[in-house]
Structure formats: C-alpha cells, structure tokens
Amino acid sequence: MTSGTLLRTPLHEEHVALGAKMVPFAGWEMPIQYRDGIVTEHRAVRTAAGIFDLSHMGEVHVRGPRAGATVDRLVSSDIAGLEVGKARYGLLCNEKGTIVDDVIVYRLEAETYLIVVNASNAAKDVAHIRRHVGGDADVEDASLDTALIAVQGPRAAVIMSSVTDLEIREATVEDLAPFGVVAARVGGARAHVARTGYTGEDGFEVFVPWDRAVGPWARLLAAGGALGLRPIGLGARDTLRLEARYSLYGNEIDETTDPIEAGLGWTCHLAKDFIGRDAIAKAKERGPDRKIVGLVVEGGVARHGHQVVHDGKAVGHVTSGTFGPTVGKNIALAYVPVALGKVGTELGVRIRERDIPVRVVRTPFYRREAP
Amino acid sequence: MSTVPEDLRYSKEHEWVRVDGDVATIGITQFAQDQLGDVVFVELPSPGARVRQFASLGVVESVKAASDVYAPVSGEVTERNVKVIESPELVNTEPYEGGWLVKVKLADRGELSTLLSAGDYRSHIGDTAPTGGD
Numbered sequence: 001m002t003s004g005t006l007l008r009t010p011l012h013e014e015h016v017a018l019g020a021k022m023v024p025f026a027g028w029e030m031p032i033q034y035r036d037g038i039v040t041e042h043r044a045v046r047t048a049a050g051i052f053d054l055s056h057m058g059e060v061h062v063r064g065p066r067a068g069a070t071v072d073r074l075v076s077s078d079i080a081g082l083e084v085g086k087a088r089y090g091l092l093c094n095e096k097g098t099i100v101d102d103v104i105v106y107r108l109e110a111e112t113y114l115i116v117v118n119a120s121n122a123a124k125d126v127a128h129i130r131r132h133v134g135g136d137a138d139v140e141d142a143s144l145d146t147a148l149i150a151v152q153g154p155r156a157a158v159i160m161s162s163v164t165d166l167e168i169r170e171a172t173v174e175d176l177a178p179f180g181v182v183a184a185r186v187g188g189a190r191a192h193v194a195r196t197g198y199t200g201e202d203g204f205e206v207f208v209p210w211d212r213a214v215g216p217w218a219r220l221l222a223a224g225g226a227l228g229l230r231p232i233g234l235g236a237r238d239t240l241r242l243e244a245r246y247s248l249y250g251n252e253i254d255e256t257t258d259p260i261e262a263g264l265g266w267t268c269h270l271a272k273d274f275i276g277r278d279a280i281a282k283a284k285e286r287g288p289d290r291k292i293v294g295l296v297v298e299g300g301v302a303r304h305g306h307q308v309v310h311d312g313k314a315v316g317h318v319t320s321g322t323f324g325p326t327v328g329k330n331i332a333l334a335y336v337p338v339a340l341g342k343v344g345t346e347l348g349v350r351i352r353e354r355d356i357p358v359r360v361v362r363t364p365f366y367r368r369e370a371p
Numbered sequence: 372m373s374t375v376p377e378d379l380r381y382s383k384e385h386e387w388v389r390v391d392g393d394v395a396t397i398g399i400t401q402f403a404q405d406q407l408g409d410v411v412f413v414e415l416p417s418p419g420a421r422v423r424q425f426a427s428l429g430v431v432e433s434v435k436a437a438s439d440v441y442a443p444v445s446g447e448v449t450e451r452n453v454k455v456i457e458s459p460e461l462v463n464t465e466p467y468e469g470g471w472l473v474k475v476k477l478a479d480r481g482e483l484s485t486l487l488s489a490g491d492y493r494s495h496i497g498d499t500a501p502t503g504g505d
C-alpha cells in the first residue's frame with residue numbers, strides 16, 4: 001500500500017511535530033514511536049503516563065429499544081447485564097465459534113451502545129454487525145467521526161482530572177470506576193471518558209468528535225508535561241499490552257482460533273444465546289488441544305510465526321514476542337499442546353534455524369501493584 | 372541529520388569499518404541504529420569464524436524486528452564485543468565507539484575500495500546537511 005492511500009487521523013500533524021516515525025498500519029498512517037524510542041515510552045507509561053492516538057480504531061453505535069438484546073446476541077460477554085455507564089470486553093464470533101474480533105462494548109445510554117473494534121477489522125466487523133442486526137436496531141459506523149485518545153499510567157487520573165469536567169458536577173473523573181464510562185468535556189471538547197485501556201495500567205480512553213481532537217490532545221499534553229506524560233506510539237502499545245498478556249487480533253486470536261484455546265473462555269457467557277455459542281460450548285466440553293502460554297526466551301527474541309519445538313519437533317508457534325522493558329526479559333506468547341503448557345516446562349523456539357531454550361512462565365508477565 | 376565520521380568506510384547496508392593495520396572494527400551506523408530503534412539483542416560470530424564480504428555477519432534485534440548485519444569486509448573474526456552482547460543499547464548510544472560489534476582480520480584490503488567514503492555514505496542516506504564533526 002502506498003502512502004497516498006493511507007488514512008490520517010486528526011492528530012497527524014501533532015505527531016509529526018512531536019517527531020513521530022509514521023508507518024502504515026491497518027490502512028492508516030500511524031506513529032510507531034516518537035523521538036526517544038519505544039523503551040522510553042514504555043517506561044513512561046509504567047512509571048508516569050502516556051498519551052496515545054487511537055483514532056484509527058473503529059466505533060460502531062447500535063441504538064434503539066432492542067439495542068441491548070441485539071448487542072447481547074452479537075457479543076460473547078454478558079451485555080444484557082451491562083448497566084448504563086459501564087463497559088465490558090467481549091468477542092464477536094462466527095457460527096463456527098471462532099473469533100471475528102475482540103471488542104469493548106460501552107453502554108452510553110439506556111438504548112445506545114458503542115462497540116469499539118480493531119482498525120484492521122473495522123470494515124469486516126461493520127458488515128458482520130449489520131448482517132446480524134438486520135432491522136432490530138440502528139447501526140451507525142462512526143469510525144471516521146470519532147477520534148480516540150488514551151491516557152494511561154499511574155498519573156493518568158490526575159492529568160485527566162485537570163482538563164475534564166464531568167456532566168455530573170459533584171463527581172470527578174478520578175472517581176470513575178474501572179470500566180465506567182461518562183459524558184464529559186475534555187479540553188473543551190464534548191467527549192465520553194471511559195476508564196479502560198490496553199496497557200496493564202490505570203487509565204482512560206476519551207472519545208471525541210473527529211474535528212475537535214486537537215484541543216483535548218494539546219491540553220492533555222500540556223497538563224501532563226510536568227508529570228512525565230509522553231506521547232506513545234504503536235510500538236510501545238504492543239510491548240505494554242504483551243507484558244500485560246492482552247490478546248492482539250491477528251496474533252493470538254483470529255478466525256482460526258476459538259476463545260477456549262485463546263484463554264478467553266471467561267469472556268463467553270454460555271448461559272445466553274450468542275453467535276458462536278453452541279460451537280464454543282462444545283469446544284469447552286471437549287477441552288482444547290492447545291493453549292496460549294507465556295514464554296521467557298534466553299538468548300534471542302521470539303517473534304510472531306516462529307516455531308515452538310519440543311524434542312526437535314515443531315509443536316506450536318509463537319503468536320507475539322518482544323523484549324519486555326519492565327520485566328527486563330525477552331517474552332513471548334505461543335500456542336502449545338496443552339500437555340506442554342505447564343508452568344516450568346522447558347521448550348525451544350526456532351530462531352534463525354537454531355532452537356533457543358525457552359521456559360513456560362505464568363502470565364501476565366507484568367501485573368500492576370494495587371494502588 | 373546523522374553523524375557520519377570522516378575516518379570510516381561505509382557499506383550501503385549501513386555498516387561502518389575502522390581499519391587499524393590489518394584489523395577492521397565493524398559496527399552499524401548512527402543512521403542504522405536510529406532506523407532500528409532500541410536494540411535489545413545482538414547475535415555475533417565467535418572468534419575464529421570466517422565472514423565473507425556482504426554476507427550475513429550477525430543479527431541486531433530491536434524491540435520491533437530482527438535485522439541482519441552484513442560483513443562489509445571478508446576475513447577472520449578476531450574478537451567480538453562482549454560488552455555489546457551484555458548491553459545491546461550501546462549500539463544506540465555509542466554506535467561508533469562502545470557499540471562496535473566485531474573485529475575482523477582483513478582477508479583482502481582491496482575490498483575496502485568497494486566501500487563508501489563518509490561523503491558518499493551521506494549522499495546514500497540522503498543526508499546533505501554538513502555534519503557537525505565527531
């Protein structure tokens with residue numbers, strides 16, 4: 001794909017001014033890192049705060065009197081039980097019980113649900129959602145009207161609160177519970193603020209109108225500058241999520257993987273009917289052949305697609321791998337046979353034709369200490 | 372603008388060579404380390420290994436990806452930089468000094484003439500601004 005065909009977020013010029021390296025990602029031109037690099041950005045999020053432009057992600061609104069029941073049928077998790085002002089992680093699956101995408105559903109109002117989907121799947125997901133919703137609710141693809149800014153890290157709350165006014169006067173954004181979502185003004189722009197993220201830290205995601213994104217971005221950067229807030233690119237977003245053992249679509253999960261083997265059985269509310277439910281229930285009953293495990297690699301960096309070996313035989317593959325700046329080790333996630341998935345098991349990863357020793361470890365690789 | 376010391380020779384693949392007698396010290400350039408980003412792992416041949424000009428010499432891995440390092444000259448490896456194996460970030464912080472990779476006993480001094488001068492390398496990376504010295 002040439003750069004001429006890539007989409008740009010409303011914060012494109014801000015990234016360039018901040019010295020970002022822009023790269024193609026899922027049809028978008030996105031910052032992979034800024035001047036000081038991925039490791040510095042990663043550490044800023046763990047110790048202070050980082051601000052991310054996630055405007056490439058897709059936002060789909062489902063509205064109407066039957067919106068709740070409709071989204072409940074689309075998404076694996078318990079959406080019928082989701083209160084107004086709350087969000088929940090879940091999966092879009094197909095009838096075969098494999099994963100179309102992983103999403104977060106936000107119940108913004110009684111009859112308004114926001115589904116946030118991966119940029120790489122946005123077109124596919126919108127088609128999937130429209131096909132299954134039919135005439136039961138209104139579906140609006142708001143992806144190109146909605147900018148998304150995340151502020152993540154131990155200082156995210158204090159930075160956010162300095163530029164945010166909630167519609168409920170007596171509350172501050174610091175009081176927002178994990179997975180809560182509220183209407184607010186952020187840096188002067190009308191917004192929804194959610195206490196969600198993808199880094200393993202406390203943090204917020206701010207949905208603002210596309211053409212109002214620069215104000216909140218600039219105000220947040222200015223407010224956080226003295227507190228160590230840095231802009232964070234997709235490179236550190238990946239190392240942060242991997243340390244926290246969050247799945248990435250296209251790596252750990254896709255339309256060939258089912259939620260059980262992916263370790264996402266907890267997102268599947270099997271007591272209700274949803275697309276893929278029967279196949280997933282069967283997969284759970286049968287028990288998976290393989291599972292995702294965490295690996296620590298000594299003497300190399302395992303990467304997506306590398307083979308996992310045992311007794312000289314290929315037994316699985318690495319789904320994601322990198323250097324984890326906070327854990328200080330080369331870490332990876334991989335599919336291996338269940339029998340080889342116990343913590344402490346010694347395996348190998350084939351890196352450049354050599355089998356490098358790896359050990360199965362507990363995940364997440366990194367867990368934030370309770371505040 | 373990238374630092375390109377005058378006294379080194381360069382490959383188009385962004386390695387540098389410093390010649391001292393018949394020993395060449397090899398590393399990757401400031402431009403290369405900047406393109407790679409944070410280096411987290413290096414894989415280098417042991418002393419005694421023979422390397423061939425423009426064939427893979429080792430691997431430098433950044434957070435993002437693995438990249439081959441190509442031997443800018445042929446010869447026998449006399450030493451590898453143990454410090455850079457322990458602290459790969461030296462490739463980023465001191466690409467021309469503490470971040471060197473291997474020393475090679477030159478097999479053919481004539482190969483040096485196939486490498487780029489500092490000026491030619493600057494043009495190669497599209498860096499037309501004058502360097503600030505090094």
